Amino acid sequence: MSGIALFVPSDEMYEQAKGILREKDNHVTIVKRIRVEEAVTEAQKAISEGVNIIIARGRQAAEIRRHTNVAVAEIVMTAQELGLLVIRAKSIVEKECPRIGIFGWGDMLCDTTYFNQLYHIDLKRYILKDFNEWRNTIEEAGKDGLDIIIGGQSALDGAYQMGIPGLYMSSTGEAIRVALKNAESLYYMSEIEQHNYAQFSTVLDSAFNGIIKISVAGKILVMNRAMEQILGCSSERCVGKPVTSFLKDLEETVLNQILTGSLENYSTFLTLLDQSIVVSMEPIVVGTRIDGAIISCNRLKRLDMNDKDVMKEQYLRGYVAYGTFDDISKNLKDMHKIVELAKLYAQSSSPMLIEAISGPELEAITQGIHNYSMRKNGPFIVINMAGLTEDQQTRTLFGSKREGQGEDEPGALAQANHGTLVIQSIDKLTLQAQYNLIRAIRTKRLIRGNRIEDTLMIDTRIIACTAKNLTQLRSEFKFRSDLYFTLKSLRLKIPNLKDRREDVEYLLDLYTRKYMEQYSRYHVMAPGVKQVLLNYPWEGNSIQLEAFCERMILTVGKRTITEAYVRDLLDELYHRDTSIYAVSLEEEEKMEQWSPAGTAENPERTLIKSILNKYNGNRTLTARELNISTTTLWRKIKKLEIIEK
Template structure:
């Protein structure tokens, strides 16, 4: 049972409380007479002796509440007790229609609206919010003409200073009894809550799922043993840390949307060390607000047949995926939903289609999905059927019995068993291979030869393409059944030209890699970054990465200049056009430059007319002409 301490300012009140405790057999053994000056020290002494709830009143309750963290039950003066005081005070004043001032903390008073009518007095109340306001409140009451002041110890001392009659807020059996009953109920509830929490924590700690509780600031407040085991950390090193720092695969905006009541649940996959997990986040919501989030972390079980030794063999053979979601450097709003969708798809065993232009991060996504999936312990195998005959494709996928090597004899589907098979440029597969692949995806098996000997496969397929696969279906070059089988879980990676924020972030990452690898410091000013962001990067991430390598290696200065970046873009990626049957190099121009040049031609060099059509000022137009190197022949 929670221990109750009763701290009181008058001996009479102490005796009354002891009588109530004895009469009602209450489990309260700590009752003490204190002064306002010693209230906080006495409260701390009571807490040191085990008190978890304190009963006090007035200024003493205020001070204890302010300087300690123990729950307080405040003794309130009842209407009946206050009425007795007023009646006593009228005899002291002996004056018709006297002015009675009630001075003290609001928590001490009950409703006295009808006292003026009952006692034929003028009633005024002076509330104080802090001890420091007591002197001012009494002074104001005196200035207002108070004939009698009723309050606590401090108020009575101040009233005597101003030579105004006063009475002490006397708490009798009624108010004391109410406070003791309230404290006893609180103690019972606290004890029940303690027992419930102990039971709950026992259940949580014996759970195989990791459970983490975070507050509204996304800081960790509680963890169970399973989560500590998954994270490989000690509790004291995690409490108070941001969950986004501890579990890097979590999306901060999704967590915030739970706290802001914009969504009810957030599920994703993640990588904790080398363990792939599924995380379900659910908000803790009361009647009015969300107080935090519970994260339930479930280990993603590896596919059957992949023991630790086999997992080690996979790595030794080089059939593993290097990339993980935590290392992706994306800031673009267009990439965030793609990332979250990919993490969710990793939890499924069904095939995934990743679409995007040449040079987009399709293969990186495939590797990260594998590492967040139930197939993580298995091999990660990549194959491309482009440039191969149908027979060669069949042998690659389903094996060639004439080959001596185990992999060649079995084929990549068997090699990727219990793991992931990435098929790039899937549109290049022949109709026969597409048909057999459909059967594998749909039924997990393939007929090996004419006598219906079957091969069984258990691997996750990830397919990538740089073209519109639906157009291939409509043209009859890609099977409809396979298309509909793989497009439910599809990712569309936007090109780099649509996400300039990522260009800036990627350049920063490549620069850091360069500095570390070559031990040569290079900086990329903001104006140079802007030039790179404005380029259209038809080769996407691959082109940008290789361009940055050349840019950093070739720059003559530590600061990569705008001029050098523009020069290198023109040298490496010149645009060409056919003129009179002959292909000629065209210096790359930003789309804005082309637009301005065409409008200058249209308006015969009238810059005011061009600015008006563009919706900008002539000053801005002049800056754009200079920035984009527009030749103005007018």
């Protein structure tokens, strides 16, 4: 049940209201003449009887708004009604241009801008808003030399105490008609909203996906039954609380981007109560304003691997991914976007390509993709094609069929069925092996003989890895175009550590602290040491950096790590071959005596020095102009004994 209540402050307005209501159909269920003191009580009573809109005037409307949440349609005095009251006020005071004070609560007075010109009066408006100061406002008005006051009962009581004539603000009924029309419009809007909400609730409750509507503050407003089942929590307990209290792995930075409109949509995988959930978010846009967001959660059924024997075999064979995206420190700022993209790719079962050199980051990304996907419970296998002949590549990928009584030897594609196969050094595959691989990807079949029985259906997600430029290999006809385009659509590039300066700085601090604690040492770096290490091209990525930090802490021998020590150590480890096959230092010195590097006028030395000076010692820019790698530049600087400024 719903309806409209009409409250008026006088008997005259009550009779007017009764007559107006008889003129045409309406949704008014309660009509009463009430005092200000009764306004809130009567409003609460009406609300309990199903009323959802109240019509009231002046202070009564203000009190109802203040103490309830019901919609209020205010009775606003029209210009015609106020004009009639002004004419009556002039006749009472019998002055040619009287000063008239008109008092009203909130928005109950219409525009009176041109009343002075129209009626030849001096009109003063007094708007009462403060519930504690309205009496003071009336008393202060007495000092304005008013000839007469027009207002409600409170204003007239004040006028009487000040000895100023008063005129009650009566209505002709026109204001009631306007207020009733506004209330009916609100009623219809409310009905439409209730209808839409009922439809929305029906759609929500009939949806298989869990759906949450959140406010711009990130708090839950509405959720459906499917979402209650996913969260294991009733909507009554969830509504009004931050959504991140329940979707704990949902990144707040991404949520804020959605709620501010800087991100149009977002989807990711989460695990809730051992359920694999695909979470999608989109902002609710009203015009140009963001009015919250809709979060959809879809439960995915991961591969059922409850067979204990199968699980045991996987663990014994090592076909398990132990790493997750959490293994990649959140302090590695340059890896944030890569991890987010990897999470998106984890939702797909299509083949993908990772361009990176071997290292912990690559391992964490590949294992994270597997554990973030619906294949988490399936096998995870890593193979490397480097150094294998074509026959070995074929056997490794596709297996081999044994004649006679021997059992067939399954390949990695079959062993990783319903799981993930990581193929490292995909660029080393022969063209024939590439053809067989793309055929298996397209048909999802392994054909190992001439009989139908020899065909095996597979469902294996392939992650190909390479440190080479496949585009160049394709242009040289060393890599098949069909396999190239199949892999390239889901491409992930992990930048080398030398291109992630912030990450180098973080890892450098991390590893030095780690090995100082491990070996109970304490060292400090002299000025310039950190800069040398930050500028060094760490070709081996974090593996090389960590190994260097351990060696540096172990052998420094002094409290202060000097720049000379670090440069010598880098040269010893990575630029001076001291193995048993290397040329001895004495022989090297003799050879250098005969080399152009030993002369002061070496043109290469002069060239490198001039370009280094040009770029203020920046090795990356210098190497780029010389069209050589930064590692080669380092070696030439050492060999040519160039002193950097």
